[in-house]
Amino acid sequence: MTCFPASTDKSLGLVIDLDTCVGCQACVTSCKEWNTGGHMAPLTDVKPYGGGVDGVWFNRVHTFEHITQEGGRTVHFPRSCLHCAEPACVTVCPTGASYKRASDGIVLVDEEKCIGCKLCSWACPYGAREFDVEIGVMKKCTLCVDRIYNEHIPPEDRVPACVSACPTGARHFGDLGDPASPISRLVEERGGVPLMPELGYEPTNRYLPPRARSERAPTVAAAPLEDAAPEGGFLGWVDRMLSR
Amino acid sequence: MHPAYSVILFTTATGAGYGLLALLGLMALAGMAPPGLWPGLFGLGLALVLITGGLLSSAGHLGRPERAWRAFSQWRSSWLSREGISAVATFVPAGLFGLGWLLTGRAEGWVALAGALAALGAVVTVCCTAMIYASLTPIAQWRSRFTLPGYLLYAAMSGLTLLNALLAASGDGGSVLAGAAAALTLAGWAWKRASWRHDDTAGLPATVNSATGLPGGRVLSIEWPHSEENYLLKEMGYRVARKHRDRLRLIAQFLGFLAPAVLLVLAALTPAGAVTVGASLLAALCQLAGLLVERWLFFAEARHTVMLYYGR
Amino acid sequence: MITGKVRGANAAPTQQPLHVSRAPAEGDGVETSCPVGDSVAKTTCYMCACRCGIEVHLRDGQIRYINGNKDHPVNRGVLCGKGSAGIMQHYSPGRLRKPLLRTGPRGSGQFREIEWEEALSIAADRLSRIRSTDPKRLAFFTGRDQSQSLTGWWASKFGTPNFAAHGGFCSVNMATAGLYTVGGAFWEFGEPDWDRAKYFLLFGVAEDHDSNPIKIGLGKLKGRGGKFVSINPCRTGYNAIADEWIAIRPGTDGLFVLALIHELLRAGRVDIDYLARFTNAPVLVVKAPGEADDGLFLRDAEGSPLAWDRLRARAVPLDDPELAPALTGAFTVEGRACVPVFQLLAERYLDASHGPEAVAERCGVPAEVIRRIAAELAHVAFDEAIELPVPWTDLQGRRHETMRGRPVAMHAMRGISAHSNGFQTCRAIHLLQVLLGTVDVPGGWRFKPPFPKPPPPGPKPAGKDGGRPDTPLAGMPLGFVHAPEDLLVDGEGNPVRIDKAYSWEAPLASHGMMHMVIRNAWAGDPYPIDTLMMYMANMAWNSSMNTDETMTMLTDTDEEGNYRIPYIIYADAYASETVAYADLVLPDTTYLERHDCISLLDRPISHADGPGDAIRHPVVPPDRDVRPFQSVLIELGARLGLPGFVNEDGGATYRDYADYIVNHERTPGIGPLAGWRGEDGEAIGRGAPNPSQLERYIAHGGFWHHTLDADQRFYKMANRAYLDFAQQMGFVPKVEPVVFQLYSEPLQRFRLAARGHGAVQPPESERARIEAHMDPLPFWYPPFEQTLVDDREFPLAAITQRPMHMYHSWGSQNAWLRQITSQNRLFVHRDLAAELGLVDDDWVWIESVNGQVKGQIRLVDGVERNTVWTWNAIGKRRGAWGLKDDAGESNRGFLLNHAIGDLLPPDVAGKRYSNSDPVTGQAAWFDLRVRLRRCAPAEFGFTQPAFERLPLPPSIPPAPQTLSFGAQFRKAFGR
């Protein structure tokens, strides 16, 4: 049934820190590398060595400039499925291929059922779904469902590929449905925001906004520099320092 | 949105087909079925051809058409699923309607009832088709109060224009029918213009600020995540140049509404004869062509929120 | 549930697995527990020089997945965008498959495949002839191969001085400035104390070699709320997340830094004790204008520099444990007038010409910002000083109860380096660090062992005689010049080396000048050569300045129709642009198919907390007829009978590179790898070769790392426990203090030569240039191109940055990486564009005195207003790298190098110097001045210049139309 569950046991998702993301694309390629051999394998590439190259990716990083009264800022912005609580990508699906798991809230596509009508990608405001033209089905971020529970992976590595690769540590993973979880507390602390909340999809993922410059720069309460010694000048001061 | 020909053809053809089917069914119910056997059956046949052709063409849009049957399963939530079921279901009364009509030679009694059910199915199906689009939150041009009535109106309009042409050709037409078709065409035109007015100001249901979580100020896209166009840009990032759009709107209005209306009025005003037949046929052809252009614009002009990320 | 310590960089509670990572009973049939592969091999990444530890998961002999090794000291489990796309690098269709012999004209890309035996005998015959006649006629230059200790040793045994790696065009300014000043360098030899710094200045870095450590570090710093200040004309990448962005004008950092120094001195906010203890600030400098020792240090009979003792009122050796130094004043010692270094330094930088107001305009940083940054630096360094409760003992035997830290750290790279004033600017940054007392202290910038070494470091360049037939050089071709006598020049002052490194034009060219080799060999200046052998450097494209001319020089012929550069041997792994210009192509393996050695003798993977080295080992067998170049070089060495490569019986000493790595000893007990030495494998640093050393490395994840004791980790320049260890390990020849050279005596020696003193003096024409630039105290001068090119005609600076997800030219054949960027734009400030009448997406001609190139613009806000920039090396030549003709890289992407010159415009005397730093010979890529001209609409949409398409080398299959990599694993798992 493509109706999504009224509630899920967990709400697993990602939190992305726009304050530290440097746009290095590690999450992008590690996601591709894991997933092209994983649950949704392959993530087909078309014209891989020619013009018009195009492929399926579950995670893409944009670069924006945010220009406000306080000045300009360059922001790198990773974008992947937000595992919404009210995902229209699921309800529009005519086949039941698109579904939201009741246990952990992960939104998945069952490739065997998908007819490739693309409607779910139209219904997703975030552009989180990509169509595999070779195979004719829709694909999307699986929240690395084949990593986070994978018994063949050492327990400590059972996190999404993008989270473990991210060199600045800008990506976080956990149960956003549990207000006591570390990730929920992080969101709370840093004022994490949902994207396009006005559309009512209730995304699970959160973005931590870049810290305001004034707050973010530690208060370097530096007093302006005064001349070392009005008389005797700097060199005189040095002498005094040495004669201490 | 990318104006895929399969989908344009699908919505236009099934719209006209269901319009025609519904009109025939309703006429039968009202005891006003076309007098001759053949014009009626021909009309029904045409409706079914348009519907079937449209549906088949929609399957051309699918990545895995061989699995299309799966689309019937999610009627509880999916308008596409509902549309599929309703479309298939409608074939039952529509088939009985045609069969009965053929066998009994008349569209009365249970045959008329089948016709009425087919008409109901047609209306429901067109509603479902419309709702596929009207339910998509990320696209303000579609998720609007104009979409559902619009689909119904254009289905009725194109169905009636077709019916008028058919009956005119078989000599069974009349001024009332042509006049009604002209009136619906004008109503459709007015609706289209009103929709466009709405669409042009509808913008997007979200802002680049809410899309990125960066409040206030301007957010400008500096670099895309990829140099070349990807699926999202190809599917959701279609842009039609303003100049181009204005020209196409004129063409759509002329072919879809103005020319058919004039032709239909001409048909209504001239006594039965070659002119009426010619005008009616031309009106139908013209209108279908116009609707194809209208539908192309319906897709091409629709703006999706994902483009907020791409600065398009 | 995880028990035990969580490893790796991403170990926050929000980066850990679920509390219960058992799959829930969802019943949706999703296979959540597929085995990843059937084996895991731990080795070292080589998609860039960062050298991260990786775990390569293999399935049926194919690579399924690559992730970071959490135990690895470099990346601690994280990977970058390139490293995570390693599969596509390895399976690139552009890989060379077999040795190639040129059949068509050079540059046409026409080859036939030959067997290795033929290739090796062609090379050996030719090289042997050269060696027995005039070995310098072999010029052997290598790229970023990380095996310079082998290649340099090979060249030395061959007997040619004409050897260098790529450092001369890369970052020799950083290496040399650092090594001559503090005995370490930003360039891979040091790192910020990411765990303790509270204030961080980053000068001119986009990505750097230490990619992942920097990213991990920035994450930590920001997480702690430290302040990060970026000094960079561009606000991208790291600089985008800085708390403060200083949009400096290219080439003017020296002004900014010296103004900070001015402010700190003015306010007396410098670490006097630190200066007195660890630097040559107290050393007395002779003041004797016109005399041969003017500006040199006052020394005692043993040659030790002297300082003035305030208490004893006499000059005593700097290393006198009782020294109470005077830093200021003027003294007369045995009739010679002298002043402490610090006095000279203070006089110079306290001058108003170094004040914020005086420089603000020129460097584009408002005076109040300079003053505020100076105040913040002083505040954090002195008022927020930290103290580690770790007792340590200095070289004089004094015990210190704590380690005092000044939590201000800095890092700088090519934004400083790639300017013709980069050496002196980098010295200025080191000076700033030292004045604040932040070098190798907690919270500051730290040395990575084997550094520090006494500045300037050890051996001098060999090959002064130009090399003699069948004779090895007396030492290694690259080294460190201390005085004019060490230059490689002949009696007339003419360069000995083909690249003119260590000549008067580039006296401290510690890394050679690879960017000049092709021009000089072509011009026969200083002499013609026979064979140019190159390894892993795309010199016919992105690593040459003025690519167009370089390609012409490579194919140019003399009157008789012979190529001016008679023979070119090239080792590459891929079908790069340069392959087409080789006569003999030696195809290399990929990084997953060979042994490599990331050695302490070379560019190791040390951490400030301890030394480390690493290996690569074949994790997949080559599926082509290719051989690791190092093994090929070893075999050539044996065929040529080079000493060290053959035994007494004439047989090859080493089977291959793996054998060399294990058994080669540079000096007794010291070999390429420091870990698991000695017969039983229990020794580190020094010890007999261990036959199972490689197995030990492999078992340990491909690397060795030694963690210093807590009391050895800071103050390495004067820390007895550390220096004892360093000496045992062979990092330093003896236990002695590393004294920071704020005033550089070697530079003064060159000035004196320019003034007519000494046995080796510059030719008349070079005197003024030497006098001006070999200043023993850091100073700023405008980059050469800025002074030689008319500012009104070429009003803009043009620079490049490395994209984080691409490694120079070789990333573009990667099917995944090239999707991210297959076309580079020229980024132009919105205001500048408005002034020039340009709009977003326009195409422009980027014109310089050297040439022009066409590209598409993108308007931005985050760039210094009169600077334009682009991503480096995205533009490709059509046909190269196995890319198809319609690839974005060769149609819309562009290479800025077409507009960069390897020679400067003529100076007043009409001489055209190389476009390099006058001290080190570092290529000045970022001095480029340009103007923009909007293209006619008909010229929109495609880049120019365009060059003839290169054919694919034989038997390289055409690239596939689609790629479904990974589908095979799905089948393998039986789904």
Ligand SMILES: Nc1nc2c(c(=O)[nH]1)N[C@H]1C(S)=C(S)[C@@H](COP(=O)(O)OP(=O)(O)OC[C@H]3O[C@@H](n4cnc5c(=O)[nH]c(N)nc54)[C@H](O)[C@@H]3O)O[C@H]1N2
């Ligand atoms: N991903 C990736 N990593 C790499 C490489 C790669 O190709 N790709 N290459 C490796 C190599 S060989 C090297 S040498 C290193 C180099 O690493 P980086 O030092 O990071 O080199 P660039 O990318 O050239 O960045 C130079 C930076 O200096 C800035 N800049 C230019 N002029 C000035 C100036 O006058 N003042 C200041 N303050 N800034 C200036 C530029 O805007 C740019 O941000 O990276 C290594 N790492």
Ligand SMILES: Nc1nc2c(c(=O)[nH]1)N[C@H]1C(S)=C(S)[C@@H](COP(=O)(O)OP(=O)(O)OC[C@H]3O[C@@H](n4cnc5c(=O)[nH]c(N)nc54)[C@H](O)[C@@H]3O)O[C@H]1N2
């Ligand atoms: N405009 C501009 N130009 C620049 C710079 C800049 O900032 N701006 N930076 C300069 C700097 S610092 C550098 S270091 C140079 C780098 O420039 P290059 O040294 O030319 O670097 P790459 O493009 O990485 O090319 C190296 C060659 O090595 C080959 N290769 C890759 N892997 C292997 C392997 O495993 N074995 C062998 N044998 N070959 C292999 C590649 O195919 C390629 O042909 O560029 C310089 N050029």
Ligand code: SF4
């Ligand atoms: S982000 Fe898009 S694809 Fe993901 S759950 Fe939400 S609506 Fe669905």
Ligand code: SF4
């Ligand atoms: S494309 Fe597939 S998953 Fe998406 S709505 Fe259609 S059937 Fe469902």
Ligand code: SF4
């Ligand atoms: S959670 Fe997994 S699938 Fe989703 S973006 Fe991250 S790596 Fe990709």
Ligand code: SF4
């Ligand atoms: S890996 Fe981390 S830093 Fe890099 S782009 Fe992704 S989120 Fe940003």
Ligand code: SF4
């Ligand atoms: S920084 Fe990236 S490419 Fe370089 S070695 Fe590390 S993982 Fe590999």
Ligand SMILES: [Mo]
């Ligand atoms: Mo470099």
